Amino acid sequence: MTPQNSIYLDYAATTPVDPRVLSAMLPYFQKTFGNPSSVHTYGQQAEAALENAREKVAQTLGCRPKEIIFTSCGSESDNLALRGLALAARQQRNANHILISPVEHHAVSHTAQQLAEYFGFELEYLPVDRHGMIQPQVVAEHLKPSTALVSVIYANNEIGTISPIAEIGAVCNARQVPFHTDAVQAAAYLPLDVNALHVDAMSIGAHKFYGPKGIGVLYMRQGTPLLPVQTGGGQERGRRAGTHNIPYIVGLAEALALSQAESPARTAQLVPLRNRLLGQVLEEIPDVLLTGHPEQRLPNHASFVFKGLDGNALLMALDMEGFACSSGSACKTGSPEPSEVLTALGLSRSWALGSLRITLGHANQPSDIEALLKVLPPLVEKLRKLG
Numbered sequence: 001m002t003p004q005n006s007i008y009l010d011y012a013a014t015t016p017v018d019p020r021v022l023s024a025m026l027p028y029f030q031k032t033f034g035n036p037s038s039v040h041t042y043g044q045q046a047e048a049a050l051e052n053a054r055e056k057v058a059q060t061l062g063c064r065p066k067e068i069i070f071t072s073c074g075s076e077s078d079n080l081a082l083r084g085l086a087l088a089a090r091q092q093r094n095a096n097h098i099l100i101s102p103v104e105h106h107a108v109s110h111t112a113q114q115l116a117e118y119f120g121f122e123l124e125y126l127p128v129d130r131h132g133m134i135q136p137q138v139v140a141e142h143l144k145p146s147t148a149l150v151s152v153i154y155a156n157n158e159i160g161t162i163s164p165i166a167e168i169g170a171v172c173n174a175r176q177v178p179f180h181t182d183a184v185q186a187a188a189y190l191p192l193d194v195n196a197l198h199v200d201a202m203s204i205g206a207h208k209f210y211g212p213k214g215i216g217v218l219y220m221r222q223g224t225p226l227l228p229v230q231t232g233g234g235q236e237r238g239r240r241a242g243t244h245n246i247p248y249i250v251g252l253a254e255a256l257a258l259s260q261a262e263s264p265a266r267t268a269q270l271v272p273l274r275n276r277l278l279g280q281v282l283e284e285i286p287d288v289l290l291t292g293h294p295e296q297r298l299p300n301h302a303s304f305v306f307k308g309l310d311g312n313a314l315l316m317a318l319d320m321e322g323f324a325c326s327s328g329s330a331c332k333t334g335s336p337e338p339s340e341v342l343t344a345l346g347l348s349r350s351w352a353l354g355s356l357r358i359t360l361g362h363a364n365q366p367s368d369i370e371a372l373l374k375v376l377p378p379l380v381e382k383l384r385k386l387g
């Protein structure tokens with residue numbers, strides 16, 4: 001079975017580059033290849049492309065262009081937000097307390113854990129409900145005068161749950177605590193206006209919305225103290241050193257604009273497919289649970305746990321049958337330990353090890369779902385018997 005005749009159902013892991021995005025990028029590899037920091041005409045042309053892209057991104061996020069920091073990926077944006085905000089808050093106001101949710105991507109959670117382990121920060125996890133949602137009231141109860149920052153994921157990669165980011169942001173704003181959200185998964189489908197969301201910092205990465213891999217953005221509200229993490233040249237107003245990757249920056253800006261313009265149509269296309277899948281799996285297969293919120297979830301996202309099943313064995317069997325799915329975060333596939341996100345929902349090991357994530361995208365048709373629904377129930381039964 002070659003990937004060409006396999007059905008791709010893993011759009012939360014990554015997406016193919018939209019041809020319109022690719023054609024916007026191509027001139028910047030060879031024709032307009034200058035370094036925007038150079039003074040000459042080549043540099044000026046590259047700088048014009050950079051600033052156009054920055055403006056385009058700022059328009060989508062409803063912010064000022066100078067509040068956009070281009071990074072190399074969603075992970076880097078998360079790292080810069082967490083480290084940069086925490087270290088600046090400690091230096092400026094002796095704040096030492098970091099609040100995150102227990103359902104963050106490792107780009108946030110491992111960074112926060114390192115800040116605690118090696119840099120002396122006090123790390124506290126916010127309680128979540130059984131759907132993995134973080135309530136604003138809970139955030140309010142956990143804020144302290146020493147809180148350096150709060151970070152809560154907008155839409156969860158493993159379970160699709162969307163948290164009430166605007167309300168959480170308002171709580172943090174009222175207490176003047178910097179609030180960061182990881183919007184890496186949310187960016188493909190959800191509103192990103194940073195003022196409506198009341199965020200001070202927000203991470204996105206292009207490859208989740210039909211842009212290239214290896215490019216991201218950190219929105220950072222003007223006036224929010226931030227210590228640069230990557231030092232060197234003065235790029236990005238001294239907040240992130242490194243020669244700009246112009247083709248990828250242009251690609252991110254184009255993909256983001258297309259994604260925000262087309263997300264209502266994409267949502268309308270995918271929700272019925274996703275709902276058909278959810279309904280049938282929950283009805284036909286015994287001992288299965290939906291993970292994440294039943295309604296407040298990403299429109300393309302279906303995630304389950306099957307009791308007493310090896311999730312990795314299921315993924316491999318599905319791959320052999322021609323379906324590319326995932327068990328959770330792309331980075332975690334292959335790990336024998338149950339996911340921390342699923343454990344945080346209160347699921348026991350025997351449930352959490354049997355996870356399946358199906359995330360739909362632009363190429364999926366109703367026939368893909370029908371084909372999967374034919375294969376999945378007997379496969380689960382067979383693997384349970386073997387296990």
Ligand SMILES: Cc1ncc(COP(=O)(O)O)c(C=O)c1O
Nearest residue numbers: 073074075105107157184185205
């Ligand atoms: C919620 C979330 N945050 C961060 C990342 C990391 O993004 P990147 O792959 O661009 O480093 C991912 C990628 O899976 C993600 O889903």
